[in-house]
Amino acid sequence: MDKFVIKGGNKLFGEVDISGAKNAAVAILPAALLNHGICTIENIPDVQDINYILDVLGRLGAKVERLSRNSVRIDASGDISTVADFEVLNHLRASYYIVGALLGRFGNAEVTMPGGCNFGERPVDLHMKGFAAMGAEVSISSIFKAKKELPLNGANIYLDTVSVGATINIMIAAVLAEGTTIIENVAKEPHIVDVANFLNAMGADVKGAGTDVIRINGVKELNKNITYTLIPDQIEAGTFMIAAAAAGGNVLIKNIIPKHMEAISAKLEEMNVTVEEHIDSIRIISDGKIGKANLKTLPYPGFTTDMQPIAVALLTVANGTSIVTEGVWENRFQYVDELRRLGAHITVNGRMAVIEGVRNLCGGTVNATDLRAGAAMVVAGLMASGKTTVKNIKYVDRGYEHFEEKLRAIGADIQRDSD
Numbered sequence: 001m002d003k004f005v006i007k008g009g010n011k012l013f014g015e016v017d018i019s020g021a022k023n024a025a026v027a028i029l030p031a032a033l034l035n036h037g038i039c040t041i042e043n044i045p046d047v048q049d050i051n052y053i054l055d056v057l058g059r060l061g062a063k064v065e066r067l068s069r070n071s072v073r074i075d076a077s078g079d080i081s082t083v084a085d086f087e088v089l090n091h092l093r094a095s096y097y098i099v100g101a102l103l104g105r106f107g108n109a110e111v112t113m114p115g116g117c118n119f120g121e122r123p124v125d126l127h128m129k130g131f132a133a134m135g136a137e138v139s140i141s142s143i144f145k146a147k148k149e150l151p152l153n154g155a156n157i158y159l160d161t162v163s164v165g166a167t168i169n170i171m172i173a174a175v176l177a178e179g180t181t182i183i184e185n186v187a188k189e190p191h192i193v194d195v196a197n198f199l200n201a202m203g204a205d206v207k208g209a210g211t212d213v214i215r216i217n218g219v220k221e222l223n224k225n226i227t228y229t230l231i232p233d234q235i236e237a238g239t240f241m242i243a244a245a246a247a248g249g250n251v252l253i254k255n256i257i258p259k260h261m262e263a264i265s266a267k268l269e270e271m272n273v274t275v276e277e278h279i280d281s282i283r284i285i286s287d288g289k290i291g292k293a294n295l296k297t298l299p300y301p302g303f304t305t306d307m308q309p310i311a312v313a314l315l316t317v318a319n320g321t322s323i324v325t326e327g328v329w330e331n332r333f334q335y336v337d338e339l340r341r342l343g344a345h346i347t348v349n350g351r352m353a354v355i356e357g358v359r360n361l362c363g364g365t366v367n368a369t370d371l372r373a374g375a376a377m378v379v380a381g382l383m384a385s386g387k388t389t390v391k392n393i394k395y396v397d398r399g400y401e402h403f404e405e406k407l408r409a410i411g412a413d414i415q416r417d418s419d
């Protein structure tokens with residue numbers, strides 16, 4: 001099992017290029033199954049979750065050709081199976097998007113239930129509600145099944161909870177439905193707009209992505225050869241912003257959309273970190289002295305839950321006490337025990353963590369308990385005195401492209417090693 005070994009204390013200087021958005025890619029790749037034409041998709045991050053999805057698309061019968069490390073061609077014009085019962089799907093949250101795509105195009109989907117990071121209960125009732133409203137028979141056990149003689153029917157669907165996954169999945173399924181589907185109280189994350197733009201590039205008629213209401217006018221068929229470039233990864237960019245703030249130094253984070261970073265930029269400024277916004281980059285200048293701050297995670301444009309563990313790692317050394325409230329997931333503080341091993345003072349009460357800033361963290365051995373918690377451990381290791389070992393980094397590899405190489409290039413002392 002691989003681990004990172006970090007010698008803390010180096011300041012970070014230089015430039016880092018941000019990869020394409022993993023959470024956009026895990027939806028866009030399955031959505032390519034809707035198309036009779038050929039999709040060339042660029043700026044795909046080279047991470048494990050993407051390898052899993054491409055593997056599944058290939059096994060379903062799509063022709064998947066890697067054109068380079070970050071681009072892929074998908075041709076789903078041949079025979080496609082509607083049963084995806086592969087073990088690899090147990091590792092992947094986004095497997096539910098395969099249900100939306102197969103149901104939308106073929107009227108049948110049987111897909112192994114999603115796995116992914118464990119932040120407490122992760123229901124899919126809203127996905128099912130959406131598919132049922134479009135006329136499908138849906139059921140879930142270890143397999144997520146959805147079936148309807150084509151076409152699906154357009155429907156009005158109100159999401160009781162703002163859900164990224166349900167918004168995207170229903171949008172994908174509705175593209176080829178008969179009539180109009182209106183989804184209300186939808187999520188507005190940048191990658192929802194990216195998925196909608198991708199669907200429209202293939203010939204769909206999706207309007208309103210990025211607002212509270214999405215309207216999909218069903219079309220008969222998607223049949224275009226397209227080339228589509230993914231947006232940059234907001235969470236990877238935020239991780240490097242916080243890493244630079246934590247370690248101190250001066251780092252330019254490139255190839256990003258600064259508007260997507262506003263909630264994170266505003267919080268870092270509140271913590272006395274200098275954030276300079278440019279057209280497609282952000283410069284972070286930090287002396288490593290972090291001001292305390294309270295924050296609550298919320299759906300976009302709020303402070304994203306995926307940055308919560310990484311922000312908590314930073315606040316462990318703030319000059320005072322900070323309160324972080326988790327507004328999306330019921331159980332996303334499991335990793336704080338690991339930060340405590342490095343000397344952090346954190347108490348958790350339900351969805352709230354109280355972080356008393358300490359002068360400095362001390363190196364030690366910690367576990368990556370999930371993807372973003374793993375990144376949080378790396379940020380903590382960059383700040384800690386001495387050596388920090390982060391174990392179980394298979395989680396980090398799921399979502400960060402060449403994480404340690406990018407960190408080393410800006411001056412971090414981080415090595416990959418195996419047990």
Ligand code: UD1
Pocket residue numbers: 023026093094121122123124125126127128161162163164165166187304305306328329330
């Ligand atoms: C996606 C991201 C994940 C991120 C999350 C919130 C991917 C692969 N994962 O997860 O990293 O943390 O968005 O930004 O893109 N809910 C229901 N019923 C449902 C679906 C969700 O009640 O059918 C609830 C969840 O329990 C949670 C909230 O809605 O409390 C948000 O979940 P959702 O936005 O759906 O998360 P995911 O799409 O699974």
